[in-house]
Amino acid sequence: MSEDRRLDVLRAIVEDYVATKEPVGSRALVERHSLGVSPATIRNDMAALEEGGYIAQPHTSAGRVPTDKGYRLFVDQLSTVKPLSSPERRAIGTFLETAQDLDDVVDRAVRLIAQLTQQVAVVQYPSLRRSALRHVELVPVGSRHLLVVLITDTGRVEQRTLELGTDLDESVVARLRTRLNVSAAGRRLSELPVALGELTDGFAPTDQVLVNAVVAVVEETLAQESEERVVLAGTANLARVGSSDVRSIGPVLEALEEQVVLLRLFSEMAEDHAAVAVRIGRETQHDGLVETSFVTTGYGDEGGGSVARIGSIGPLRMDYPGTMSAVRAVARYLTRILAQ
């Protein structure tokens, strides 16, 4: 029993099952793929694959369906990259290039992936921690409130309102603004706390209150993990006919609404060495997502490290090669555009 053919059989099963959405039997397999052997032989291979846990049958006397483990093997070893057509590439490029600002770019990118993969697309906003600070603006609001605005080099803007016990002194605010920008501009946000610590020097004791408050707000903002926003698109694709079980979309929608879940997955997948990371079924470690797979890749840094992630969520029986290349292509364009 040839080991190679057994893997061919697994690949054929995955491909056929993805295409037909129905358990695939030995007869159909030899007909659709030129395997050069008889159904009976395939049945033997199937028995072995089932023994190994790569495929399973929904019930006795039904065809076979890949298991999580089967998909995993397929993704790791059996699938071949499926390049996008050049019109597709062009469309991605022009669609993203005509965007106005950061929000717009991100929004278009996520819609694009939803469109290309016909699945749910997810994008993580450029993280504050990893991007660099471009400018800090202090805006007095009334006499006792100060609006603190942080602008990063990815064009992201964060704001906080600060309530003060005493009236504002405009000149102090101006000095603080200048010094903040001198010591902060261009630095990675993760390095900032150190720079901020030395900032209080040179201010009169009475002004220290203000300075400390502002510094505290800046640090607090940076520390807030919750600011890692996630944006979705294409949730309607979950309800498309032929999607797994129509009733199973409830738990999925719930999972998607919990940003925490998605952020955890994003950050775990950032550890993967692979260019495109994949989580299949139970690998997602979340009950609502056991019948889905998640394909992500990083974007935002031409150096190779990445600022944030973007990806696509679909049924276990998704078109892995197609999804992976779509996600990757969009991420590349996105990175290029953000670099400007």
Place this chain on the structure above:
Amino acid sequence: MSEDRRLDVLRAIVEDYVATKEPVGSRALVERHSLGVSPATIRNDMAALEEGGYIAQPHTSAGRVPTDKGYRLFVDQLSTVKPLSSPERRAIGTFLETAQDLDDVVDRAVRLIAQLTQQVAVVQYPSLRRSALRHVELVPVGSRHLLVVLITDTGRVEQRTLELGTDLDESVVARLRTRLNVSAAGRRLSELPVALGELTDGFAPTDQVLVNAVVAVVEETLAQESEERVVLAGTANLARVGSSDVRSIGPVLEALEEQVVLLRLFSEMAEDHAAVAVRIGRETQHDGLVETSFVTTGYGDEGGGSVARIGSIGPLRMDYPGTMSAVRAVARYLTRILAQ
């Protein structure tokens, strides 16, 4: 045949149908409500209501179900306000008050409505057009780019990057910044174009290019209708068991992803004189939403006029009184908090 009783019957049918999700028959009606007459009498009333188009039967020999017209009558004349419990009110208050910034408040408000109504919640971000400008900030980025940041009195921040043909002169930028804020601060965005028009006076001809470019960007930003963002929560509630037809959620999800549709509905409903506006079934004028109803109310201006809207979308057979009071309550708290 008493006209009053006929309306009582309609109310009873709506209430029972909402509660049981099943067509309601004459027998069940007299048992559950003390109408004081026999099933046969009710049947006569039902025949009249059906004649009038307020109810219908899914098939011969089935109970009756309210039509769009029936729900409309119920909402307009038959329903009684259902006040929230005081623990509920308190929960809303504290939950919203502990929010950090505008994004956070809006996010919490929409989740709250999803939670309270067990339906999909929708909120429209405070519109740029109607809010007032608090501050304009100009931030040089490199020597040939200028970041324009607009801050409104609702705490919203809009940004645009401007690419210049010539190098920046910091002193001109500073003067422009000052003048912009003098002429713009506190004005409604809709009145701004006039104020901006006079701004170019007093700048050297060589600087006019810069000034005009900045003014153009500000005006363009304000003109962009697309900036009326919409945020959703509770989409998973669509898939809850007992929701209309599970297969019908596809079109609904599609409709919800098209912000245009929601924005149109929001703006149409803003014209309604009623405190809480309701669109039932086909009244939404959108195919994907024919089996849903949309309940909205304004928020954001204590004067009574409103800056934006917030609402809830659910099945035709929703708990209208409950939904209406939940939406209204959240909108009130939201308005109060934004006023600070």
Place this chain on the structure above:
DNA sequence: GGGTAGCACTCCCCGCACGGGAGTGCCAAT
């Protein structure tokens, strides 16, 4: 004239049995 009781009728829905079909596992033969 409105309300009521009785009754025949309609239609849904559920359980059940049945048969066709797809696919398997195994065995003996090559």
Place this chain on the structure above:
DNA sequence: ATTGGCACTCCCGTGCGGGGAGTGCTACCC
């Protein structure tokens, strides 16, 4: 190791029948 043959299992679509809920109609009552 591969293959053809064959018995077996199980799903699924279909047709059938009975129970039940609900209606519309008619005759009757106050």
